[in-house]
Amino acid sequence: MDATLDWRSPDRDWALRFLGDHIGEGIRPGLSRMRAVVDLLGDPAEAYPIVHVAGTNGKTTTSRMIGALAGAHGLVAGVYTSPHLQRIEERFAVGGRPIHPDGFVRAVADVAAFTSFAVEDEVLEPPTYFELTTAIAMQAFATHGVGLGVFEVGLGGRLDATNVLSADVAVITSIGIDHTEYLGDTIAEIAGEKAGIIDGGVVVTGALPPEAMEAVRRRVEETGASWRQWGVDFAINDARRSSDGWSVDIDGQYADYTDIPLGLHGRHQVDNFGVAVAAFEGFLGRALDEEAVRTAASQVSAPGRFEVVSTRPTVVIDGAHNVSGFEALAATLVDHPTRKWTLVVGARGLRNVAEMVAPLAGLITSAVACAPADPAAIAVEETAAAVASVLGIGVESAPSVAEAVDAAIAATSTNEGIIIAGSLYVAGEARDHLVTADLTSADVWAPPPGWDDDFGEEDEDEGEGRGDDFDLYDFDDDSGR
Numbered sequence: 001m002d003a004t005l006d007w008r009s010p011d012r013d014w015a016l017r018f019l020g021d022h023i024g025e026g027i028r029p030g031l032s033r034m035r036a037v038v039d040l041l042g043d044p045a046e047a048y049p050i051v052h053v054a055g056t057n058g059k060t061t062t063s064r065m066i067g068a069l070a071g072a073h074g075l076v077a078g079v080y081t082s083p084h085l086q087r088i089e090e091r092f093a094v095g096g097r098p099i100h101p102d103g104f105v106r107a108v109a110d111v112a113a114f115t116s117f118a119v120e121d122e123v124l125e126p127p128t129y130f131e132l133t134t135a136i137a138m139q140a141f142a143t144h145g146v147g148l149g150v151f152e153v154g155l156g157g158r159l160d161a162t163n164v165l166s167a168d169v170a171v172i173t174s175i176g177i178d179h180t181e182y183l184g185d186t187i188a189e190i191a192g193e194k195a196g197i198i199d200g201g202v203v204v205t206g207a208l209p210p211e212a213m214e215a216v217r218r219r220v221e222e223t224g225a226s227w228r229q230w231g232v233d234f235a236i237n238d239a240r241r242s243s244d245g246w247s248v249d250i251d252g253q254y255a256d257y258t259d260i261p262l263g264l265h266g267r268h269q270v271d272n273f274g275v276a277v278a279a280f281e282g283f284l285g286r287a288l289d290e291e292a293v294r295t296a297a298s299q300v301s302a303p304g305r306f307e308v309v310s311t312r313p314t315v316v317i318d319g320a321h322n323v324s325g326f327e328a329l330a331a332t333l334v335d336h337p338t339r340k341w342t343l344v345v346g347a348r349g350l351r352n353v354a355e356m357v358a359p360l361a362g363l364i365t366s367a368v369a370c371a372p373a374d375p376a377a378i379a380v381e382e383t384a385a386a387v388a389s390v391l392g393i394g395v396e397s398a399p400s401v402a403e404a405v406d407a408a409i410a411a412t413s414t415n416e417g418i419i420i421a422g423s424l425y426v427a428g429e430a431r432d433h434l435v436t437a438d439l440t441s442a443d444v445w446a447p448p449p450g451w452d453d454d455f456g457e458e459d460e461d462e463g464e465g466r467g468d469d470f471d472l473y474d475f476d477d478d479s480g481r
Helices: 012-020 031-042 059-072 101-120 130-142 185-199 212-225 266-284 290-299 325-336 354-358 380-393 399-410 425-435 450-460
Strands: 050-054 075-082 090-095 150-151 169-170 202-205 224-231 237-244 243-253 256-262 306-308 314-317 341-347 364-369 393-398 417-421
Touching: 012 101, 012 130, 031 101, 031 130, 050 059, 050 185, 050 266, 059 075, 059 169, 059 266, 059 290, 075 130, 090 101, 090 130, 101 130, 130 150, 150 266, 169 185, 185 212, 202 212, 202 266, 212 224, 212 256, 224 266, 237 266, 243 266, 256 266, 256 290, 266 325, 290 450, 306 425, 314 425, 325 354, 325 417, 341 354, 341 399, 341 425, 354 380, 364 380, 364 399, 380 393, 399 417, 399 425, 417 425
Parallel strands: 050 150, 050 169, 075 150, 169 202, 202 224, 314 417, 341 364, 341 417, 364 393
Antiparallel strands: 075 090, 237 243, 243 256, 306 314
16 A cells, blocks of 8 residues: 555545545446445445435436525435535535535545455445546545535436445436436436436436436336426426526425525526425425525525626636536526626537527627637547537637636627636636635534544554454455446
């Protein structure tokens, strides 16, 4: 074991290095490694009920909304989302706030203590970065003693690391074309992958395209799940613009909720909240307290999702990174009082940039192309050419997100707007440049002085005298389980 990554002397820098060393493992869909990791840890997620959230778009915000609804009803929720925008603790929220850095380090140390030895002894393949962060979330939430765990799927569903969880409620927010290299080329194929999170219990689906319904229906029948469908069992009755968002009437399965003040921009957020209400109704098995619903709606936040970070000019950060996301962004811009927009755009991965930004045609007057600081970033020149071709506007280029934002601000009048989009990585770098990171954290786990020293000594002592009968790696690696 590399001494610089010794789990017995943990601090935040060590934790980040430990995870960083696994970024090179890439994306490797499959559950055998994750099941092995969970077995090594003793399945910490068994300590609390779970809501599992999948979807092409809206799953992060819906997860945060479910957590807010839980909190407003007196239940402390742990909410696991990805990726983070500015600091890694954002992925692991407890009670609506990122976990304390010391709680994060302890959870990483717990996971590293088992996985590092298993990898060294060649009984465990090196886990991926996302598999490790998923295990860290399971462990951290158990340590915090949460009353509910809300886990967002990373990619697809069926073979996603989070699908080792046994969920009380499975949620599919939306289904569109995305990540075709992993999930398939059609809505039906992608729906089948996302429906893979259904394993009995309650299932809540948002407004899905007709071609997705058969795959979901088939999985519901296979597992005997109870299905709550958008437009059948729950719906948005009405949504009216307000000064700071929306006033919403929701027809729930157990009750109706009227004049709910949702403080987010974008009509799609109304739909996300409707799905969140249905999911939490399904979890409780009863009507929600209407005042608690109001509290949750008014307090929930969605960083990097049509987030207005400054005015004069209006600067908006939006994490839209696929066609469906840009369609929602376009609809929000149409409804916004600002009429002249400059687009700052960068992308990564295998995105078709021209296809992605096409919904903004006629809404953008100029653009600045950039690239996030990521090895998978699409070249600035390629992004600029794609945007110019499909939007028919002049496009400047900048070598970084920060420089692109500065160039756009310098060229924009105070009554105009700037929209920064194309990737959550771009959104995160824009927030780094424009927004001071929120350093408040959940304080329900307060480590005693010297906890790291005690932790290391305790495990060394417990490891002595166990003899050959002790099997650290007593887990079932049956990938078909």
